Amino acid sequence: MSYSEFFKALGISAADRFAVKRFADASGVPVERLWHYNGSNAVPSGCDLDKVCSASGVSPIELMLKMGVLDRRIIKALKSKAEDVFALIQDDVERPRGRTEPQPAVFQTKLGRLYQGDCLAVMQSMGSDTVDLIFADPPFNLKKLYPSGVDDDLKEARYLEWCENWAAECARLLKPGGSLFFWNLPKWNTHISAYLNGRLTFRHWIGVDIKYSLPIPGRLYPSHYSLLYYCKGQKPNTFHPDRLPMEVCPACRADLRDYGGYKDKMNPLGVNMTDVWMDIAPVRHSKYKKRKGSNELSVKLLDRIIQMASEEGDVVFDPFGGSGTTYMVAEIKKRRWIGIELGPVDDIERRFREIDSEADYIEKIRRNYNSLFTEETLGIRRQLGLWTCESVRKTNRGAH
Ligand SMILES: C[S@@+](CC[C@H](N)C(=O)[O-])C[C@H]1O[C@@H](n2cnc3c(N)ncnc32)[C@H](O)[C@@H]1O
Structure with a gap:
């Protein structure tokens, strides 16, 4: 109950x-x-x-x-x-909005500052209209045990009131034209979305296809996280989504759909990003986890969001640090960043010491964007004689 x-x-x-x-x-x-x-x-x-x-x-x-x-x-x-x-x-x-004194950062880099403490208290020390992009991945009220010992089993009404409190602060901190992304279970984001609708401008409910629980009898198999995307004011200051490679059979790289006579209409720079993301794998294997037992998000997800909704030099803010995925990706992508974590922050610091390998990983991911086929797929398709943008163009030239 x-x-x-x-x-x-x-x-x-x-x-x-x-x-x-x-x-x-x-x-x-x-x-x-x-x-x-x-x-x-x-x-x-x-x-x-x-x-x-x-x-x-x-x-x-x-x-x-x-x-x-x-x-x-x-x-x-x-x-x-x-x-x-x-x-x-x-x-x-009517409560007077409590302002708190800025506290010293516990960890700092060339571009970012990490605070340790309760996000609401830290946010109250930050100035209005100062942040370009906010990403938040709060605890989901699922009785999980976090290193911070935060109570992840609140009554629904209390959990939602807490979410509204930090969401209100996020809206205050956002610059006009700034973008906000909230990651949560669909169940909670239906409520949070209703709250945001009266305050910011709805852009998208992005379904990120990741199975997040075991099948539950009498229910559909929960297969997507909800990523809410809002902006402050009429339109976002920055919006440049990557174009993605066309989906092909992972084994043989052949087409999954019949493109018939439309092959030459396919944009060589890739397909438009939709509001359903199928290519974000969960960080499950302990070898890849930067923090034991955490529900750390994939670098690929944060790279996509930061790329889409911010410019180099912009300020990215994430009130729920966890293992610091947002901060690290922001640093690699030359954004300034502000972070908060209630619990221990040594995992975040350790992660920054290994930032080079993560930067290489991001570079590798990005190589696969903004072209219709990844380099690997293109090589295999050429070998197998499957169509490519070049081959279609050549055939068309021959026909004229
Ligand atoms: C779901 S995790 C975030 C994971 C992160 N996105 C990542 O990729 O590693 C949520 C984090 O928020 C922290 N947290 C919970 N309540 C908090 C609060 N009131 N203020 C700041 N951090 C909090 C938890 O300790 C936990 O590390």
Whole structure:
């Protein structure tokens, strides 16, 4: 159970199982459905809503207000009485925005500064409109054990409130035209996206195809992470996505689709990047992990984001350091960077000592972008007599 607003709204204590049972008997709604409404903070609908409201004497709108599930009708009514509502709630919601003194960085490079501490406290010491690109990969509230000992098992409502707090700070820190990317499970990003929609401009929900859990009975196999992409203001200052190689059979490098007469229409510089990324492998093998037990992200992912949404010299900020993937990629790509990690930072420092091998890796990845076939694929296709941009052009020239 993660929420308790439903029972609270009905005046029932969730700790009192008998009270829940009595309400089930009085309303005619089965106990397990009542627990479901409470656990997922879902307002009942249809017959259950009628039954719950008549047994409790709470009206549907009052129930929605008490559960914090507001539809556009309620929002419209609240807006029309905004001054009265504000007067009523002002003392509960208006907190002066705490500013904290800047603290010394625990690690510094030519281009970046790493702070150790709680991201909210550090962000509160940073100036508004100062960052060009933000990437955030927070804990997912999955009961994971992090070296920082952070509580990764918050109630859903508390987790989302925490996310809203740092997301609000991210929006404040972003320069007009700056870009923001939030990495999370689809379940959480549906909520975070709803929060961001009223503040920044939605660009994309990018599905990154990585299987992140084992198959769950009764559910679809979770196969993508959500990468939210927003910008501040009407459009991003920087947007240059790489073009990707055409997908071919990994074994024989033959076409996976029939391009028929369209081969000569294929751009030799590669295909347009879509909002579904299929080519980002998870960092699973311990040999490649820079930090034991961490859910470290792939260098390829950060390279793609930083390349797409920032220029050399821009400031990249990531409030959740982990093993420091963002910082290292930013440094290699000549961006300035600001980082924060609550837990130990020695893994990040160690990673910077081995930065050359990671730079080589990025160079290798980048060699495969912005051409229709990778060098390796092109060689194999030539050997096998499969079409290439050159061969198609030659054939076309011959035909004219
Ligand atoms: C999912 S990991 C980030 C992994 C990182 N993207 C990488 O590639 O290595 C989240 C990190 O956020 C840190 N963290 C959790 N709560 C934090 C907070 N309030 N302030 C700063 N860091 C926090 C955790 O200790 C953990 O290392």
